[in-house]
Amino acid sequence: AQKITQTQPGMFVQEKEAVTLDCTYDTSDPSYGLFWYKQPSSGEMIFLIYQGSYDQQNATEGRYSLNFQKARKSANLVISASQLGDSAMYFCAMSPPSGNTGKLIFGQGTTLQVKP
Amino acid sequence: DTAVSQTPKYLVTQMGNDKSIKCEQNLGHDTMYWYKQDSKKFLKIMFSYNNKELIINETVPNRFSPKSPDKAHLNLHINSLELGDSAVYFCASSDNRGGKYFGPGTRLLVL
Numbered sequence: 259a260q261k262i263t264q265t266q267p268g269m270f271v272q273e274k275e276a277v278t279l280d281c282t283y284d285t286s287d288p289s290y291g292l293f294w295y296k297q298p299s300s301g302e303m304i305f306l307i308y309q310g311s312y313d314q315q316n317a318t319e320g321r322y323s324l325n326f327q328k329a330r331k332s333a334n335l336v337i338s339a340s341q342l343g344d345s346a347m348y349f350c351a352m353s354p355p356s357g358n359t360g361k362l363i364f365g366q367g368t369t370l371q372v373k374p
Numbered sequence: 375d376t377a378v379s380q381t382p383k384y385l386v387t388q389m390g391n392d393k394s395i396k397c398e399q400n401l402g403h404d405t406m407y408w409y410k411q412d413s414k415k416f417l418k419i420m421f422s423y424n425n426k427e428l429i430i431n432e433t434v435p436n437r438f439s440p441k442s443p444d445k446a447h448l449n450l451h452i453n454s455l456e457l458g459d460s461a462v463y464f465c466a467s468s469d470n471r472g473g474k475y476f477g478p479g480t481r482l483l484v485l
Contacts, residue, residue, distance in 0.1 A: 303479070305476070360405055364416070366415075367415050
């Protein structure tokens with residue numbers, strides 16, 4: 259069965275520094291997608307970044323990059339130059355191929371606090 | 375220009391009542407979902423529809439009935455609400471590449 263694990267319930271980072279949020283996954287499917295979402299205190303789910311299992315390069319979107327290590331089954335999110343507005347809960351998720359139903363399986367989330 | 379919208383944003387109701395949550399997406403996506411986020415912030419898929427047809431039902435009680443009148447809408451009707459139904463319900467839609475776009479969520483509180 260597919261599973262996503264985020265082992266860091268909470269993280270602190272100093273403003274302007276970089277931070278890595280860990281995510282490991284488990285699947286026997288060769289084809290899958292990996293996602294990161296941000297959930298601020300207001301509650302909405304904001305899509306940050308996507309990595310396909312066959313993508314050769316690590317995904318980047320502005321200050322977000324995904325450190326994809328396929329052999330280790332890890333998909334860590336790196337946020338560079340942290341800002342106070344980055345304080346939020348972050349969810350890693352996986353979409354198994356499953357006939358392209360596209361459902362997401364989520365990790366437990368990591369709460370990030372950016373300190374001024 | 376909200377991509378995925380849900381109404382209402384907040385819903386407070388008594389146990390035993392029936393309520394509906396509406397969802398609309400203007401992204402032209404074929405696939406829509408309902409997710410539930412519990413009090414521990416854990417998110418889990420409930421239903422998935424593709425072109426108005428149900429393709430996933432993740433062992434959700436049959437008190438929950440999704441309805442898709444067209445591929446831009448996926449509504450969720452809940453009968454005989456129970457205390458344990460209190461949660462945040464998210465609607466989402468998916469493009470062909472796999473990108474998932476969430477609505478703002480509906481915070482349901484059953485008293």
